[in-house]
Amino acid sequence: MRAMVYRGPYRVRVQEKDRPVIEHPNDAIVRVTRAAICGSDLHLYHGMMPDTRVGQTFGHEFVGVVDEVGPSVRNLKPGDRVMVPFNVYCGSCFFCARGLYSNCHNVNPNATAVGGIYGYSHTCGGYDGGQAEYVRVPFADVGPSLIPEWMDEEDAVLLTDALATGYFGAQLGDIVEGDVVAVFGAGPVGLYAAKSAWLMGAGRVIVIDHLDYRLEKAASFAHAETFNFAEYDDIVVQMKKTTDHLGADVVIDAVGAEADGNFLQHVTATKLKLQGGSPIALNWAIDSVRKGGTVSVMGAYGPMFSAVKFGDAMNKGLTLRMNQCPVKRQWPRLFEHIRNGYLKPSDIVTHRIPLEHIAEAYHIFSAKLDGCIKPLIVPTAA
Structure with a gap:
């Protein structure tokens, strides 16, 4: 697949990378249809976060279509449109049971505070993110939700972090x-x-x-x-x-x-x-x-x-x-606010950029060029 990879501060590129595979019975593989660059991705891009490793794929805001599921997955099937919160979490530990999904105790061996985050350095678990054509989603019965039929995917992708946060x-x-x-x-x-x-x-x-x-x-x-x-x-x-x-x-x-x-x-x-x-x-x-x-x-x-x-x-x-936002906890109220017309998340989107041009997207967003407020990334597989 094609994916963004980190090569060092201020250096990102798109290159061929192994397509993710099912590693655990409760995994899903999602074909990404929209991703975003977040302001906190710039902390990685600028070299501000410890243990950001060469070769990692960034991107914790993404939505897509389920391509494959592991044998234990019950709530999703191939072809489902899903929105994936930026938190990787197990759903059953002491903290998840209290709605503190961002503090999951079972998904990040590198820290005692934050749980797992897609595409956000090895201090957050080392999970590859969604600025790619495909992404592996662990605990697929816990994190992802079906995108409501009435919701546009460009609104949905902003619910995976920015709006919820x-x-x-x-x-x-x-x-x-x-x-x-x-x-x-x-x-x-x-x-x-x-x-x-x-x-x-x-x-x-x-x-x-x-x-x-x-x-x-x-x-x-x-x-x-x-x-x-x-x-x-x-x-x-x-x-x-x-x-x-x-x-x-x-x-x-x-x-x-x-x-x-x-x-x-x-x-x-x-x-x-x-x-x-x-x-x-x-x-x-x-x-x-x-x-x-x-x-x-x-x-x-x-x-x-x-x-x-x-x-x-x-x-x-x-x-x-x-705290890091426990994203899924915010969704029920936000769904209602959007459906009732009080919020239109995609109103702040200023740029839609193909995955192949993600280096330019990071440059535009980082340097605050062209009135850029929120850039979305469109993978070629979409």
Whole structure:
């Protein structure tokens, strides 16, 4: 098959790779019809995540058609259209039984925190992802779901991570009616978090970024107030000014490891691979929320030892909530919101790029060229 493979920081290519095979009786092989590049894929692309190995195929957002199933699979059959959550999980361990699918205890021998993630370095299990013509899906009776007949596959692919994660970010904020919600980051997850905040009763939604075209999308798609942090000496001071000098009730960090940091942070992250990025966005969130408020962290981080303002969080009495999204748990409500017309996930898609041109797709998305907000990948097998 043809698949994207990682060759080192800023170097990806499409090449021939062995088509995946059934390795366990509960596996399925899915022919990918749509995949996406996620902002967290850029952390891998930029060399920010430890143990990202040459030869791995990225891609944790994908949908497709079941091509083959193992002998134990009961819920799927060849020809089914399926959406696959980015979490690889067993469905039966202590954590899965409590709906913490992203913390599955049985699918990742390399970590005690996160479970398995498709196409996301060997710190997340080493599973190949869906930026390919075919992908192996373990625990096929647990993770994948049939795409509803009424749902477009370009909406479905965004439910496999970006929309579910943005919604989860707003959910973790414990938003109550009338709350002021600030979102750092106007990428796909930030846009969905801002949009979801309204569904949970927010009285005011603010989005902060430094790219005008993304802020314009935040205004039109999420109906949010916007601030370009590059236009202010201190965006935290501006957030205080615009909230009666109190701070927002809820702040969502939808940026993660690639926020602008200092020289030491970038050397230890990108050069020495000692930590998974910069804590700038997280510190802005801690400083911008009011005392007694809630910070929800959706941005992807690797291991970090750099200076997170934990003392400030403690002294302000903040609630910090975070996790990788347990995707499938969000689907029932999101299905209803989409079916009722409150959400149209594919409204943020700006580019549809053939798999053969995925190196250019990564370059466009990484360099923020051509107004790129969310690129979808179309495999040749589709």
